[in-house]
Amino acid sequence: MPFNPELCRNESEVESKLIVQYLLPQLGYTPDTWHQEVAVGSIRLDFLAFAAQVIPFVLDANSPLSVVMEAKHPKQNLNNHVPRLRHYLTSLNVRYGLLTNGKEIRIYQKLQADIQLIFQCSGKEVEIKIDQIKTLIGRESLKEGQLIDKSKVQIENNSNFETKRQHSMKTIAIYHNKGGVGKTTVAVNLAAALRKKGKRVLLIDIDSQANTTFATGLIKFQFDEEDDLRDSNIYHLLESGDFYLIPDVTRKSHYFNNPELDVIPAHINLIEGQYKLNQIDASKTRLVTKLKKVEQEYDIVIIDTPPSRDLYAKVALVAADYLIIPSDLKPFANQGLLSVKNFIIEVNEFREMIGKQHIILMGILASKISTNSKFLQYTFPKQRSVILERYNLPLMEAVIYDRTVLSECMNQTITVGDLEYPDPKSVIKYAEELKSDAQKSAMEFEILADEVLTGIGLNK
Ligand SMILES: Nc1ncnc2c1ncn2[C@@H]1O[C@H](COP(=O)(O)OP(=O)(O)OP(=O)(O)O)[C@@H](O)[C@H]1O
Ligand SMILES: [Mg+2]
Secondary structure, eight states: OOOOGGGOOSHHHIIIIIIIIIIHHHTTOOGGGEEEEEEETTEEEEEEEOSSOOSSOEEOTTSOEEEEEEEOOTTSOGGGGHHHHHHHHHHHTEEEEEEEOSSEEEEEEEOSSSEEEEEEEEGGGHHHHHHHHHHHHOHHHHHTTOOOOTTSEEEOOSSSOOEEOSSOOEEEEEOOSSTTSSHHHHHHHHHHHHHHTTOOEEEEEOOTTOHHHHHTTOOOOSSGGGOOSTTSSHHHHHHOSSSSOHHHHOEEETTTSSSOEEEEOOOTTHHHHHHHHHHOGGGGTHHHHHHHTTTTTOSEEEEEOOSSSSHHHHHHHHHOSEEEEEEOOOHHHHHHHHHHHHHHHHHHHHHHHTTOOOOEEEEEEEEEEOOOHHIIIIIHHHHHHHHHHTSOOOEEEEEEEOOTHHHHHHTOEEEETTEEEEOOOOHHHHHHTTOHHHHHHHHHHHHHHHHHHHHTTOOO
């Protein structure tokens, strides 16, 4: 009797009968050249098979991973899973993706930043079409031209793969070109939550509004002449090749969080300085170079960025390994995502020029989300599906809700004599001081921190 995957009754039968027992062996993949349930960064793949590589495999532009196979429940419409497959192939640089629910089999090929359908058949045709499938994604046909270069990302051979770079420091940019979506709030409190979990965290402010600098308590002065940030901040780091290394410009955020954080401050003068930095080509890569020198000092670097596509945003996205895009999921923030996507393409072109792999998008982080129960029941799920389906972007699981305590803790003050000074706190510290409203919010940031740690392979 001919093999008919249309008889598979659920997702796990599609996986076991169609993929494991039929397709992988037919296509020439031996057990050491494919793996099930692979985690790479924040991405979870059902199956990953490789032509030239064997386990442990590497993520590398010169040796692209060969085929991702995603199995869905027979009742699932495959169209709904194309955006996620696109994200997997483009961000992990995988050449081909096979998507199936048993009833239908599709093969997509990765183009620059998109994917294209190159083959489609029904489940019952699989046996008569197998030679055609083999020509497209069979191990032998894909073997040619794939060189192994183990110098880049190393993924270990264990049942729960995580990316392991040669150095373990991970840099995450928090970016959206829409203003006021919560970038700074996320950056400072995520940094605080990671610090509380014992990670060595460096927080970098590269926005001339200097909101992260303020929020971490570094703007303690009331008058211009007391400004101790003007002569040593992120601008100087970018402006100088040999001087103003990271330890030279880093400050301690003493009271903001417990334990304290290391912060590189920004300054309003960044606006004026941009003209000069634009004339210096090397300014775009100085943060990369200087971060390399401290990769033994920190586990995680978080960069808060400006709401624009300017030089500073580019510097941040060139330096980062990962990107988180906070968004309130409202129409303007959504429309801004098209520009963010173009910006990522531009940044990736630049990264290729300097031999850096593409930035990995951890996802859109829903932020400033109303806690109204009707909204959460009806509107929020729709807003989330718009991101996936219309904008083809992945969403993070964690959600940062709209809680007034988040601006309250940032705007704490302390009175010394007859002067009032800013005395901001992270919501994590605020919650420890038994401000009960803060506890829910602190917990939401801890959940986010866990998702980030898992995504970057540091949650051990
Ligand atoms: N989850 C939240 N709940 C309540 N208020 C929030 C939340 N996130 C941010 N806010 C408030 O919204 C305002 C803008 O937030 P934030 O500065 O973090 O946004 P941003 O994206 O960094 O803005 P910009 O683009 O100007 O840098 C601030 O007043 C902040 O306190
Ligand atoms: Mg900000």
